[in-house]
Amino acid sequence: MENVLSQQYENQIRPCIDLIDSLRALGVEKYLGLPAIAVIGDQSSGKSSVLEALSGVCLPRGSGIVTRCPLELKLKKAPLGTEWFGKIGYQDHVAELKSPAEVEDEVRRAQNFIAGEGNGICDNLITLEVVSPDVPDLTLIDLPGITRVALPNQPPHIGHQIKMMIRKYIQRQETINLVVVPSNVDIATTEALEMAKQVDPSGERTIGILTKPDLVDKGAEADIVDVVRNLSYPLKKGYMIVKCRGQSEIQGKLSLKNAIDNEKTFFENHEHFRVLLEEGHATIPTLAERLTLELVEHIGKTLPNLEDQILNKLKEAENKLQMIGTGVPETETDKLTFLIDKIKYFCDGIGQVTEGEEELINGHLKLFTEIRKRFNSWEQTLNKSINKCKYWSKIPENNNFYNIHCGFKSKPIWTALKNFLQYQNLYRSVKGKLENICNMQQKKAEEAIQIQFKMEKIIYCQDTFYGGSLKEARELVEEEKKKNNFLQPPSQLQLSVEEMSYHIQAYFKIAVARLANQIPLIIQHFVLYETAQQLQAQIMELIQDRENLHVLLQEKQDMSRERKNLKDRIKRLTSAQLKLATFPN
Template identity: 50%
Template sequence: MNTLNQHYEEKVRPCIDLIDSLRSLGVERDLALPAIAVIGDQSSGKSSVLEALSGVALPRGSGIVTRCPLELKMKRRKEGEDWYGKISYQDHEEEIEDPADVEKKIRGAQDEMAGVGVGISDDLISLEIASPDVPDLTLIDLPGIARVAVKGQPENIGDQIKRLIQKFIKKQETISLVVVPSNVDIATTEALKMAQEVDPDGERTLGILTKPDLVDKGTEQTVVDIVHNEVIHLKKGYMIVKCRGQQEITEKVSLSDATGREDAFFRDHAHFQILLNEGRATVPKLAEKLTLELVHHIQKSLPHLEDQIEKKLKKTQQELDRCGNGPPSDASDRFVFLIDKLTEFSQDIFSLTSGEDLKSGAGLNIFSILRNQFKFWQDLVERSQVTFSCNIEKEMTQYERKHRGRELPGFVDYKTFERIVTAELQQLEEPAVLRLKDVADIVKKEMIKLAEGSFVGFPNLIRTAKMKIEDIRKVKEAAAESMLRTQFKMESIVYTQDSTYSKKLRMQKRQDDCLDGRVFTFGKPSTNSAASNNDGGATLKEMRRHLKSYYQIAGKRLADQIPQVILYQMLKESAIQLQREMLQIFQDKEKTESLLQEDPGINTLRTCLENRQNRLLKARTLLTGF
């Protein structure tokens, strides 16, 4: 059956054995392994091809026959050695003594995994066959694509099958072996369409034409053109085979006799003889082709596979680190374990609120978030200064119209100055409180994230920390709000250092002088501003300069002090209080057991991760020794 030279045969089996060993470890749950997946529409002849390759009868019949993915591992033995078979699925493993029992064993496995009837399952059945008459090859047989649900099948059975097929063929490590009857229009077959969707360039798709004896007369050349890759191009090309038909099965023609009949069919066929001569026809040639493709594919995939394993191991270790080792069984050790947990969390809380790296490794940086909040506040203050500058003229005009009494034009008293400035500043009070509430929410969320990361698997510890974080947030937010409102009450007292005010006033005067230079046109002053009016214009202009200067000083003060108040109460004071309250838990030893009750799910997750790590370590050892 095989015509591979001895040198190549020495490379074939080790490559395939390596992947089979990795698959038997269960590594395919963690990463994609090189494979050949066999797909086809219902009644495409898929089962017949696999029977011809494996030498054993597989489940046949109408409707969905393959109801679970079937991994068919074939190992060629030396001439004279006995046939060997083994079937494995879930936790079941059983040797098969007689090749005639294979079909019954597969049906029984499918019934157990997918239920008796016509349902399907994603779980894999592994069938190992060793014989002098099989090639060194591993294939994965997938359910035939159903177009219409039959009695007993769910209405979406077609979608279920397609989803299962896509799960395999979308992987870049999988070669799609598309089985298509020779007597149908290849462009309309669902299996080829699915392969093209995930492999549009046809780089990892191989076509197999079946049932050449059913081709209508006059259409033979079309079949030859397809196999010659002239109709729908696939880089891996096409093969054509003739397997046992239903009549030959009824007549109990053996698989070995069917191989002889197949060879004779192509040798004597006027149109298809050329395909035999070119090595594109018969099951033995297909076996050679598939073995070559699989080995080349494995060799090409190995470097990427090693890289995948290293990345997966690193990620698994990180997840295990987050799960922790779990609490010790000894009572005194458990108390020490709790102390260590709470101490590390307390240290991380301080680090979080001071911008330092966390011991837990959580990538939290609260300051990068708060910086945006405080930048928003600064922008708001600066916009208020612009608005204030625009409103000053209107304020002073209203004063002239409503409040000026016996004083001469241009006189504006100090009370008016105070009223205008403080009224504008008070408009920033509620936005400041709103910014506080936003920051309080952010701090609470980040602290809870840290608690969830620090106490993974201990729901009672997480719940306790959350309650304390929420209570502290309410107290510190109230304290911060009180401080903010006090700050704005203090702003009703107009005050700044003389030197600061004088410097700002001089700067404002220079700016106004520059502006005045721009509003003169050809030596004539603009008449658009009230400050340029003859009636007290100079004095009003001076007052406007004073107002703007002071507002800029007060605005700068608020831009800095409001964030400082918020940071002091919501970060520094909250962190200190949380540290204090978490460490007080040590005093109540009776609560230790309750706090260290581990979430059952984390135990399960830890076990799964440890199993994955063991699989990957064994896989790495296999690859290293290859």
């Protein structure tokens, strides 16, 4: 194929394409949007013929679906005189090819291996690399042809499966969509172009390729010229037209090189299409140059965003790996050390959340700070009961303290417990101990609180405290009298009742103050400190049971699998980041 690019520009093109190919070879395309040209078309659109003409190799042909897996076609232009070289890779298999004649059978064998015998499809990628002086510097991804009706030996939903696979590729903003359409059909009815418009309404990423110009009905040539000139169904990137080998030429063993020569002659001599050749809208060599320039320009535009993508995905993977930890060590000694560290971290966390400093633990207030809010609420409830109480009323009972103990079963404690979540047996063991201790300490606290209330039935107070409280009560009542302007002198009975009310109110105030302080102390002792101490002691006993180390540290299978996948992802993304960092601007 004639080289129409300057050597200077070729030196810039190949490194760009090699960079993206190397990133795709790392397997990072599942995490990142890599620049690509995806080739799509309805069945029998001439898609395979276009790819054959560009690559210089024969691809599988026949009735039904011939492209059953995405085929990445990596074309690398070599200096004149270089021998043809090919390589095919899929999953863990890589094979070198010695001649273009081997390609068709090897691709078919790869498809059968991945998608099984028959006509089913699979979205696993096959990579075909071709190095030759007769190919352009270009990478394309060939996708299965769109089918409307399933054949008897095809899955009934094959059409939907193909469209889903195609859409996965063409909807990416990093993909240029190469839509192949026969010239002898109504372009408006082609599903391939309709799918491209759905994901790229303005046509900014879509190039239309018209094939089979020799089959255009007489009188319809002007319509084709209008389409190629982007007048009928406009696309931002426009259209091109090519003529590849027909079935009779394939059967007649017409070489791909001779087919290129015949194509040029066809357009030069065609009354209507000659102008398209002159305007640079026709032939495979012109298409190859156009696609190469489009791909390199597209790569240049997407590289800055690609760097950001890699950085974000790398941080995301590293954060996830940090959350699930590095995994359980192999040796028994290391396992014991690992368990001790885990338990010590948990016990330290329990100690921290029960302390009084107002700091955040994993985004939550420390437990003492949380419970102190409930203590304040308890004191306010007691004070309200004084204000509502008449002098001769019974001192009210209040069960609000039962709400206070619930603070221990709060977010900080169970957040700390989640450190063991990936080790199911260890998690269940610690969770069971935690629940038992909490329930036991709750009962102890309730019993102590009930005793405190029973003791309040015994009337007692130090004289110094009582005297001060009584004085305050008398002053309060006298103040009320002045406000209400009592004019008549009180009777002896009223004076006796007032004096009694002074004593009741004074004692009531002292009792409330006592409860407001004593109940929180009981809860702090039993629900916070004793619970934390017992929990830490019982959990430390797990370290003594060395025979069950492997049982306690047994991980969930999905957790181990996820860690392996994350490490692999980080390795691939780090390699991709390094390749981008060392790529010349």
